[in-house]
Amino acid sequence: MNVLEVSGLEKYYGDSVALDNAGISVGAGEIRAIVGENGAGKSTMVKVLSGIVTPDSGEVKIDGSVLELGVPKASRSAGVFTAFQELSLIPNLSVAENLLIAELPTRAGVVSRRAVQGKAAKILREWGVRDLDPGLMVGQLPLSAKQRLELVRTLSQNPKILILDEPTAALPDTDWLFRHVRAARDNGACVLYISHKLAEIGQLCESGTIMRNGKIVGDFSPTNFSHDEIISAMIGRSISMAFPPRVAPIPADAPVLLKTTDLTVGNRVRGVTLQVREGEIVGVAGLEGQGQRELFYGLAGASPVTGGIIEVAGTATKISNPRKALKAGPGIALVPEERKREGIFADLTSVTNISVPALKKLSVAGIIRRGPERKLAMEAGRDAHMPEEYLGRDVGRLSGGNQQKSVLARTNLTGAKILLMFDPTRGIDPSAKLEVYSTLRTSAANGAAVLFYSTEIPELVGLCDRVIVMYQGVAVAEFEGEQITEDAIMQTAVGNASSATAAQGEKA
Amino acid sequence: MNTKFGRIRQIVTDGTGRAVIFWLILMTIWLSLQSTQGMGVDARLIQSYLVLALPLIVASIGVTLVIIMGQFDLSAAGVIAVVNVTIASTLGSWNPLLVVVLMMALGGFIGLVNGLFVILGKLPAIAVTLATLIILQGLAIVILPQPSGKVPPFLVDGVRAPFVAVGIIVVIIIAWMLFKRSRSGLYMFAIGADPEALHLSGLPVKKIQLKIFVIAGALYGLAGVLMSASLTSGDANAADSFLLTTFAATAIGGTAFVGGRGSAVGTLFGALTLLAIPKVLFVFGVSDWTQKVAFGLLVLLAVVAGAFSSLRKNRESMLLAPYSTPTEGEPITATKGGNA
Numbered sequence: 001m002n003v004l005e006v007s008g009l010e011k012y013y014g015d016s017v018a019l020d021n022a023g024i025s026v027g028a029g030e031i032r033a034i035v036g037e038n039g040a041g042k043s044t045m046v047k048v049l050s051g052i053v054t055p056d057s058g059e060v061k062i063d064g065s066v067l068e069l070g071v072p073k074a075s076r077s078a079g080v081f082t083a084f085q086e087l088s089l090i091p092n093l094s095v096a097e098n099l100l101i102a103e104l105p106t107r108a109g110v111v112s113r114r115a116v117q118g119k120a121a122k123i124l125r126e127w128g129v130r131d132l133d134p135g136l137m138v139g140q141l142p143l144s145a146k147q148r149l150e151l152v153r154t155l156s157q158n159p160k161i162l163i164l165d166e167p168t169a170a171l172p173d174t175d176w177l178f179r180h181v182r183a184a185r186d187n188g189a190c191v192l193y194i195s196h197k198l199a200e201i202g203q204l205c206e207s208g209t210i211m212r213n214g215k216i217v218g219d220f221s222p223t224n225f226s227h228d229e230i231i232s233a234m235i236g237r238s239i240s241m242a243f244p245p246r247v248a249p250i251p252a253d254a255p256v257l258l259k260t261t262d263l264t265v266g267n268r269v270r271g272v273t274l275q276v277r278e279g280e281i282v283g284v285a286g287l288e289g290q291g292q293r294e295l296f297y298g299l300a301g302a303s304p305v306t307g308g309i310i311e312v313a314g315t316a317t318k319i320s321n322p323r324k325a326l327k328a329g330p331g332i333a334l335v336p337e338e339r340k341r342e343g344i345f346a347d348l349t350s351v352t353n354i355s356v357p358a359l360k361k362l363s364v365a366g367i368i369r370r371g372p373e374r375k376l377a378m379e380a381g382r383d384a385h386m387p388e389e390y391l392g393r394d395v396g397r398l399s400g401g402n403q404q405k406s407v408l409a410r411t412n413l414t415g416a417k418i419l420l421m422f423d424p425t426r427g428i429d430p431s432a433k434l435e436v437y438s439t440l441r442t443s444a445a446n447g448a449a450v451l452f453y454s455t456e457i458p459e460l461v462g463l464c465d466r467v468i469v470m471y472q473g474v475a476v477a478e479f480e481g482e483q484i485t486e487d488a489i490m491q492t493a494v495g496n497a498s499s500a501t502a503a504q505g506e507k508a
Numbered sequence: 509m510n511t512k513f514g515r516i517r518q519i520v521t522d523g524t525g526r527a528v529i530f531w532l533i534l535m536t537i538w539l540s541l542q543s544t545q546g547m548g549v550d551a552r553l554i555q556s557y558l559v560l561a562l563p564l565i566v567a568s569i570g571v572t573l574v575i576i577m578g579q580f581d582l583s584a585a586g587v588i589a590v591v592n593v594t595i596a597s598t599l600g601s602w603n604p605l606l607v608v609v610l611m612m613a614l615g616g617f618i619g620l621v622n623g624l625f626v627i628l629g630k631l632p633a634i635a636v637t638l639a640t641l642i643i644l645q646g647l648a649i650v651i652l653p654q655p656s657g658k659v660p661p662f663l664v665d666g667v668r669a670p671f672v673a674v675g676i677i678v679v680i681i682i683a684w685m686l687f688k689r690s691r692s693g694l695y696m697f698a699i700g701a702d703p704e705a706l707h708l709s710g711l712p713v714k715k716i717q718l719k720i721f722v723i724a725g726a727l728y729g730l731a732g733v734l735m736s737a738s739l740t741s742g743d744a745n746a747a748d749s750f751l752l753t754t755f756a757a758t759a760i761g762g763t764a765f766v767g768g769r770g771s772a773v774g775t776l777f778g779a780l781t782l783l784a785i786p787k788v789l790f791v792f793g794v795s796d797w798t799q800k801v802a803f804g805l806l807v808l809l810a811v812v813a814g815a816f817s818s819l820r821k822n823r824e825s826m827l828l829a830p831y832s833t834p835t836e837g838e839p840i841t842a843t844k845g846g847n848a
Binding site: 050051052072073075076082084086087088089090091092093097101102104106109110111112113139 | 686689690691694697698700701702705706707708709710711712768769
């Protein structure tokens with residue numbers, strides 16, 4: 001009998017599907033890989049099993065008995081323990097306190113520091129971790145140490161169902177983890193191993209499940225399948241979206257509007273050198289949290305740049321805030337990641353949202369002239385494929401696609417020629433996506449330099465003239481023209497550098 | 509930095525340490541000028557200063573707990589007012605111990621109501637507790653329209669007895685040291701820093717948050733009793749100033765308003781500092797109307813000093829953890845050699 005039986009899980013966030021009739025069964029002593037693109041529903045399923053997220057419907061059985069959903073305690077007492085991708089550690093508590101957080105030993109109601117540290121030191125020793133002082137504040141640890149701590153905390157609970165969500169994202173020595181995971185399996189635990197790193201899955205897992213768009217789309221045997229086949233299944237071949245045609249190759253003498261040399265932003269962007277020429281759309285690819293966000297926000301003056309040189313239209317420029325970015329040379333404008341929080345003024349009309357950068361031009365003695373404002377917004381809106389009938393409505397009430405078109409129209413009105421597009425198609429419907437592509441291509445054709453980040457690899461393949469892949473804060477690969485394939489991007493995005501060099505070898 | 513200088517530096521940059529230093533400076537100025545001007549310094553002077561400070565200390569600590577947890581609570585002044593008029597109008601001849609317990613229970617109940625709206629109802633704390641504050645302040649006037657009434661004599665005399673005020677302060681410090689190291693205390697700090705992480709760890713975040721609101725309410729209730737003992741009668745408006753002074757004391761004490769950091773001992777000295785400022789201004793002979801301006805400036809000075817350190821700390825924490833480098837984990841396991 002299977003230890004874990006999951007069936008019919010459904011979870012919706014508003015209109016978007018996180019889990020769509022997802023089911024999975026795993027037996028005792030089995031290490032099951034779960035793979036899928038960002039947003040495929042892996043992490044949501046993990047959170048459902050851990051009792052953190054309550055699904056809209058569905059059932060989870062452990063050893064045949066139904067698990068009460070949405071109750072962390074119930075999951076824990078059923079033996080489900082999870083090392084979370086985002087790490088569930090408290091920054092202002094010590095290593096020891098974090099390790100024992102759920103069952104802190106007390107003496108007369110007071111948590112005895114000595115007892116906690118003693119017990120924690122013993123656990124750390126047992127799990128072969130020798131370089132972590134139990135008294136250190138977790139907030140001061142490097143990410144790799146935090147990841148190890150999260151893993152020790154999970155493993156030391158002797159889980160019946162052990163869930164590891166991207167456990168090696170920051171872990172330098174995977175052998176250590178694999179040894180303990182295999183030991184847990186040998187003791188009869190059932191292990192769900194979620195990872196982007198297919199090489200690791202081949203080493204560790206006996207079986208695998210592929211998720212896409214919240215659904216389980218198939219199983220695979222990690223030893224018999226080629227990486228390409230798995231990646232194809234993850235991406236899905238059903239995508240038949242029309243991308244606007246690329247214009248003829250960008251002339252080599254086209255002016256470079258944006259150039260960075262060894263750019264660093266905190267310690268998330270660690271020396272990125274790139275350039276974007278006039279008329280070019282350069283894609284940025286990468287798994288979540290590889291420094292893409294900080295790169296974009298650094299270039300836009302929204303995160304402090306800590307090193308390197310930014311050249312705007314050939315002039316070295318210091319960009320300390322978004323206003324300066326907008327005024328630098330031909331202007332740098334950012335379309336930010338979180339549309340709802342950073343991109344729109346939800347309670348203002350679409351017209352006002354679009355015309356904000358031109359308000360000074362539109363007003364006489366401080367009073368905005370409504371007629372010209374509306375006319376200008378209509379023109380800018382039309383270029384961004386914004387339906388006219390929505391212009392008078394509050395932006396917050398429009399669909400995500402129309403919100404984003406308002407943002408793009410506004411960005412165009414700033415007159416900035418360097419456009420930083422951070423995942424502009426996130427959470428918008430397919431037809432709106434196509435319109436966003438065409439807006440970007442038109443901007444480029446009109447002389448803009450576009451830097452475009454997307455979590456959806458097919459978009460990068462279909463739209464971009466060049467694609468840069470980021471891994472751990474560094475641009476690890478660059479593809480151009482025919483080299484831009486989903487496989488090539490995926491392989492390098494998971495840190496498989498050999499295919500990057502292979503691609504460059506072909507080029508040479 | 510293991511030098512003596514390093515340790516001094518640590519005390520100065522720590523919020524509590526700075527509050528203590530600021531307070532000691534003010535006390536030195538006050539008491540030395542007081543004696544050189546021939547006004548005399550004796551135990552009674554200190555005693556009356558501490559009796560006046562006790563309610564502010566206790567109420568501010570309640571506010572501090574809520575702020576450490578990453579929430580907000582404006583209701584202290586309302587609870588204190590209602591407790592004060594209730595004691596003065598009806599409990600004047602009751603058993604004093606029973607009065608203390610009842611009033612703390614009343615405060616705790618109001619805290620529970622606040623918590624239910626804020627935590628379970630997911631409503632903004634500032635709006636909910638502002639509403640409770642106004643309701644309670646109105647209620648206090650309904651109960652006792654004119655300043656009058658009496659407070660159990662045992663409470664009035666008890667709080668003024670030798671060493672009682674100092675004793676209470678010592679008890680508060682010990683209680684904080686214990687609470688800080690209790691499970692609830694640790695969870696309170698943890699929630700203020702990252703409620704989501706604690707939730708992922710499978711802990712009942714909402715229950716802990718409710719508990720802190722209740723504890724804070726009970727402390728306001730106790731503060732109400734202490735203020736009644738200090739005031740010796742009832743006055744529906746007497747607690748109005750607590751609305752602002754509790755937050756000022758918290759800020760001077762070095763508790764960051766972002767949650768996850770803070771100290772009740774810091775707040776204690778913040779409250780003592782706040783009440784020492786008028787004493788200093790008095791011995792300097794600052795006139796009544798300029799006193800308020802000078803008072804405000806000194807509060808600003810104390811707060812700015814506190815804000816600078818928390819600003820710097822924020823900046824440090826803004827630097828994100830670095831990516832691991834493959835060499836970093838090498839010394840961790842002894843069996844690494846097999847991997848060629």
